[in-house]
Structure formats: C-alpha cells, structure tokens
Amino acid sequence: MNVQRDLSGAAPLVTDYFAAPTDAVAATVVHQEAGPSVLARGSGRPLFDTVRLPAVEPFVMLGRVAEALCGRPYAEVTAHPRHGTLVDGADEGPWVVTVSDELAEALAAAAPDRLVAVARTWAAASGAALPAADRLAAALVALGGLADRAQQVRHGLYCWARLAPLGPAVPGSPAGGRVRTSRPA
Numbered sequence: 001m002n003v004q005r006d007l008s009g010a011a012p013l014v015t016d017y018f019a020a021p022t023d024a025v026a027a028t029v030v031h032q033e034a035g036p037s038v039l040a041r042g043s044g045r046p047l048f049d050t051v052r053l054p055a056v057e058p059f060v061m062l063g064r065v066a067e068a069l070c071g072r073p074y075a076e077v078t079a080h081p082r083h084g085t086l087v088d089g090a091d092e093g094p095w096v097v098t099v100s101d102e103l104a105e106a107l108a109a110a111a112p113d114r115l116v117a118v119a120r121t122w123a124a125a126s127g128a129a130l131p132a133a134d135r136l137a138a139a140l141v142a143l144g145g146l147a148d149r150a151q152q153v154r155h156g157l158y159c160w161a162r163l164a165p166l167g168p169a170v171p172g173s174p175a176g177g178r179v180r181t182s183r184p185a
Helices: 023-027 060-070 074-078 101-109 112-126 130-152
Strands: 013-020 050-053 086-089 095-098 156-163 180-182
Touching (some): 013 023, 013 130, 023 086, 023 095, 050 130, 060 074, 060 101, 060 112, 101 130, 101 156, 130 156
Antiparallel strands (some): 013 050, 013 156, 050 180, 086 095, 095 156
16 A cells, blocks of 8 residues: 655645546546556556646645646635536545646646746745655646646546555655656557
8 A cells, every 4th residue: 555645744645646538437446446547457557547646635735736827816726616526435535536627728738847837836835845846846747747648638637535544654655755657558
C-alpha cells in the first residue's frame, strides 16, 4: 500500500488523477484497490491514463491552483459546478470527484514553465519551502500533460482519492514528492 505525504509531512490522502469519457465510466474505479491504475485483464496495462500526485487534493489545493492559473478569485473557481463534485464514493472513501472543465482546459493549455511558475507562486503564498514548491511543480506539469492528453480525446479529468494509513512511508512509494504516471495501451 502506498502512503503519500502532503507538503507538510502529513499522510492523510492518496490521490490519483485520471481521464475518463464520462462520470459513469469514472465511477467504475471507486472501489478498485488500485484506483484508476487498475490493470486490464489480459494486457496488464492500466485501464485509465493516470497520474498519482503526492497529496495534491482536489478541493482546496486544486482550488488554489485554479485561482492562480485562471486568474480568478478562489471563491469563483471553487463555485464551478464541477469543482470537486462527488461522482461516487462512501463517507469513509474511496471517492471519485470531478476536476472542473475550466481548470482542465487551463492545465492543458499551459506550458510547463507556466505551471512551474504557478506552483512556485502558490507555494510562496502559502509559506511552503522550496522543496515543496518543486514537488508541486512536478505534480502540476504531470497534471498538465494528463489534461492535454484527455482534451485530445475529449475526456474529462477526475480524482480518485482514499484515506492513507498513518505511519512511515513505504519504501518505493510516491511519498516525498515523486509523481507516477500510467497510461493505457
């Protein structure tokens, strides 16, 4: 089991962002132990184009990213009807939630250097250290790539999230800021 640490060192949430054609298809991964990285029978390849981001949660953190990237107030971007809207999941998780179309389009259109600048600005405003800004930058560049690939095939972006067990990071896990991607064949 992977344990992710957020930028402050806590380990509350595992988050995988993925592309899917509809809410109904996205919901099919809610109870998969591997989330959207679940492997297809026969091919051994992931069913969904997925990026595991180290604790980049889809509500407040992505709201702050949307604020910086879209140049609109936080209250406005988080009021978008698809910002963090529950697609499926139980009270205790896991959950599948939406990423707003506006943010997905902005991520897809942004050049990697723009995403790095947004990450550094956001981290500086929140008082995070430079290593946290670098981890966030790598995460946003990976998320931007996923958004671009999703846009090319007219898919939406989603986040599969579950609570992570507390305790030390598992060796080889994405804790510490490593971003993992998996793509279908």
